[in-house]
Amino acid sequence: MRKTADVVIIGGGSLGCSTAYNLARFGVDKIVVLEKGYICGGSTGRCAAGIRQQWGTEMNCLISRYSIKHFEVMNEELAYDGDVEFIQNGYMMVTYSDAEAAMLKNNLILHKKLGIPVQFLSIEDVKEIVPAINTERIVASTICMEDGQANPFKVTDAYFRAAERMGVEFNTYTEVTGFQVQGGRIEKVITNQGEISAPVVINATGPYAKFISQMLGHELPVEPERHQIVVTEPLEPFLKPMLVNFHHKTYCQQVVNGSMLIGFGDADEPKGINYNCSWQFLKNLSEKIIEQIPIMKNVNIIRQWAGHYGISPDGQPVLGPVPEVEGYFLALGCGKGFMLSPMIGELIAQCVTGRETTLPIDILSIDRFKKGELIVEPAVV
Amino acid sequence: MSEKTIICRCEDLSVEEIRDWIDKGYRSFDEIKRISRIGMGACQGRTCRRHLVMELARASGKDPSEIDLATFRPPTKPINFGAIAGVDQDA
């Protein structure tokens, strides 16, 4: 491990690897990534890997819109010798209530303004696109055919390999345990494998971000929240778009090999790190999915697992410098870090190197919580 | 076992492919599982698990008992949504 670096990135998930690549692209010389486990072993390797622009806040829409432009050319951009498996089969949003239908309508106005091609669907349209869906309770539905999915292991691997080729040093099984701070400024990062001097540290630890902040005496209101998910046996293709149901808070997606990935956000989930699986989740999920797609009752589940979102108070990313600690930056995707990783990496690299940022990331700075400038993302599951 | 022998039948992976990933620097069970999909299929690694452990042990010079396995997760055997929700399934 290097003894000194220009920038240390903590976390080897999609965000840490994308940030490393983008910093290298901007010519930063000594970049070191510290990862307590292995590359993509955190939330990124546990996520559903859906990629959508149909959000309810301008920044979430824009960061994902710009990110999709990168996903579309990612194999070439990163000169990857594999395939990141980016597919644009769309996201279909469905609601059972008038209130949620109003939210979809509001979002649609925003999408039109930003040039995101989202359409309202009639019940007949829904049936035509996915004949297996039970449309009985559906009040409104939208679709965006540019949305889709990618392979999270391959995306992270592509960023990791591109960054490594450009000279970034990756240290796996290296856990950050503390810092040396002098006069409000970061001087050293302390790990279980030794120390490293660096003037700039980027926290890209996803759900663990608040623990890194704690080591710096900084209070970060981003909480880890467990999210469970299941995968089924492979089926003949029958569900093209990712299906998001706001009533059930579920998402359901058929992936490349035919398996279904299905999960939901549990409003009662306590905050904290917890990798256990629960039977209650499986039972609730089964009821929710059978109501939506009745044929699913015959489908076998082969695995259930758990990962985490890092949840910010308004459901949007937290990006940029922390004013209280000089040299300390946040790169936190907050529940949608995978799909936003191409652009968050670029924006953070621009911010750290003093460049003009492609999008106005000040809006997403940590300051907004103190100032009370929250813009709450309504379209989450 | 030849290089072409399939060691993960669900995901159709040969010994050669697994050795390639090991050569590229993927050194733990979990890392190889995530990048290659070995053990992610319907049988959840019932056959390939042992073979992958042997390959990892060989590459690292460790004893197979020192190789960490991927986490075992529910369900132990595939089970359908209908059985869990308590609704009738089609025959």
Ligand SMILES: Cc1cc2nc3c(=O)[nH]c(=O)nc-3n(C[C@H](O)[C@H](O)[C@H](O)COP(=O)(O)OP(=O)(O)OC[C@H]3O[C@@H](n4cnc5c(N)ncnc54)[C@H](O)[C@@H]3O)c2cc1C
């Ligand atoms: C079930 C589920 C479904 C999801 N679905 C989607 C989806 O469809 N689309 C989407 O975009 N997002 C989804 N997400 C969210 C997504 O997984 C995360 O937002 C994203 O992966 C975060 O990436 P990251 O790089 O910030 O964090 P991670 O991938 O978690 O990486 C952080 C890394 O930091 C390391 N680390 C932590 N502490 C330390 C330390 N002290 N020292 C060194 N290293 C440390 C960890 O080991 C980890 O590898 C889902 C999440 C879950 C759990």
